[in-house]
Amino acid sequence: MHHHDLLSRLVHPAPGKIVLLVLDGVGDLRTATQFRTPLEAANTPVLDELAAAGSLGRIVPVATGITPGSGPGHLALFGYDPASPEADIGRGILEALGLGLQLGAGDVAARGNYATADAAGNLTDRRAGRIPTSECERVTAKAAAALGDLPGGRVELFPGEAHRFVFLARGDGLSAALSDTDPQELGVPPLAVHATEPEAAATAALVTEAVARIEAAIADEPKANRVLLRGFSRLPALPSLPSLYQMRFGAFAGYPLYRGVASACGMEVMPCGKQIGEILDAVTAAWDRFDFFFLHVKQTDQAGEDGNFDAKVATIEEVDAALPRLLALGPEVLAVTGDHSTPAPMKGHSWHPVPLLLHAPHAFVDDCRTFGESAAIAGHLGTFRSCELMGLLLAHAGRLQKFGA
């Protein structure tokens, strides 16, 4: 049984509100040259006060040693086991969510690359020289105009950054059981798309015809004259959060990918800016509308990806300074954590456990007096899988009945 089904069986109503504040990639490292983590180095009087009055712990997004992408990292925070088949979000769908596209249950998305082939049709550059985004937009418009009526569905193209685009097939009875067309090597032509299951034959024919028309339209381009498609996928059929937990879930995230993942879980995605102040404006305006608030701050992850320790510290301090506004709303339960670590020294996501702060009426007041990675090791909450956090939030909000008599 999925953990969320156990929780779902025990859910009952309660008035208090739950706030999950995700500082994307907040977890970081102490190394021989970085003696404190950004969270430890930042001046965070409010977070430290919350830590002193509540409990700390650590969460493991997927499993020991596994570095999660943003999709699995957030699904875990929302209570889904990210390694379970139900939570398998394909690359195409994530790319589409990242562009902010509205996706239907039957849509099939692939991540597209423009590529360069020589006169013989063999690939010479799988990324078309990383053409500028403006070029990508021009070429995509040209390709989309050539698609016309297709057999068995529609295909839409959406330009992304540089050589990337999203290939979206829409229609009845489409299947995502399709092979990639990217051969992952140079000197050979792109691969034909194949149905990997019989029911995908019609979709394969649709994609094949669409690719032929696209490539005919862009054949005269010096760089972006071929397309490579990867990660054909559909929205995962996740049980929705409101149906599982009998709460109204609101998502407050400024960036498309996180809005998309929240939407795929059944959250209502609210209009929202990207800065913590704008996020809190939106939360304040919608305080009566929801029981559960997912707040997403992206800048901690961006700073980590850039290896910019100071920027990560600055974002954390900015959040800390804004927190009194959130606390003034009176959340019953407040959790502050991340979807994964993005250590500045690594300039990328990592597998390291993520510190967690829980403030709630029945949180154990442990000995942690500051919010940080080292303090969290000794926190009352211990170290557990991110997908179990939802149960803890529900429990602290008084929303879970006793299990058994």
Place this chain on the structure above:
Amino acid sequence: MHHHDLLSRLVHPAPGKIVLLVLDGVGDLRTATQFRTPLEAANTPVLDELAAAGSLGRIVPVATGITPGSGPGHLALFGYDPASPEADIGRGILEALGLGLQLGAGDVAARGNYATADAAGNLTDRRAGRIPTSECERVTAKAAAALGDLPGGRVELFPGEAHRFVFLARGDGLSAALSDTDPQELGVPPLAVHATEPEAAATAALVTEAVARIEAAIADEPKANRVLLRGFSRLPALPSLPSLYQMRFGAFAGYPLYRGVASACGMEVMPCGKQIGEILDAVTAAWDRFDFFFLHVKQTDQAGEDGNFDAKVATIEEVDAALPRLLALGPEVLAVTGDHSTPAPMKGHSWHPVPLLLHAPHAFVDDCRTFGESAAIAGHLGTFRSCELMGLLLAHAGRLQKFGA
């Protein structure tokens, strides 16, 4: 899905080398009379320096409260869930590996005891008075000479220590679905062997005939005049480490059992002595040949089994003194741990978590300044199952891709 299959999906190549140094049974206890563990009492400047620069944690070999044998303890370190059916190593196979026998996939091994029966055929001693090993060798040679041609396969006998021997059946289509012949009580005759599944009928007949010939040959022995067979088993069909993780695995262990388990997992087992110096000689000579090095030091476990605190301390200090030679080779990732605890006060294996030291470029520099059981409680790695260690080693070596996008 097995955890190793998830890891396997994410594996990609990287240049750094991984060293797993297993101090067998190193974990120990603090008690009212043993104030420090051997690891804490030992003078270990090198391990302490590694601890200060890296992370500590603890691993649980099988599950809370479960005391592992050497087979499960090592399989867990190698990334297999020791409680899963695929990792089920039978007693017969372990005994055969412990004698250093080369086993084929179809071989069926049983652990044999010589026993004593009276004139009526009823058992009076299930261990034949624990005859000396030299007697065991003599009786085994006599029994083996009497086997001759058997129906449906060959049977080989290998003397062990005291009253123990290995019974090995070789041939086509053999099955290990056979019942034990040891009645586990005195005053009754040995049991007949039975096929527990229909396809084992022919093997049961082979074993029955072999036992009859053996017992006819040794009937005149005063003590070792009967045989009892237990734990019929075949090599487990484990997915091999090189195929799972795309690395070259080298095993450096002086004792047969560990060589055998490593071999059963697909490691290349190198010629190697039993002392740490000899082990490091072998590792140094083969440094370019492997990506993953399993080093096994047995003496910590032996000292624990003997209840010899001082000998355990001495072994740990010997290893510490030898470590600079290992470090000079430049491993990217070094883990020092045990397959289980063998506390000196208990004179045997135990279920207590095993301290773990991890030294790697992205190890979190936690507050642990010495390597020991008490320090490890507060280590950054926390407490987790031994079978998850492989994921951590791969992650720290840069050998795992991100999970999801």
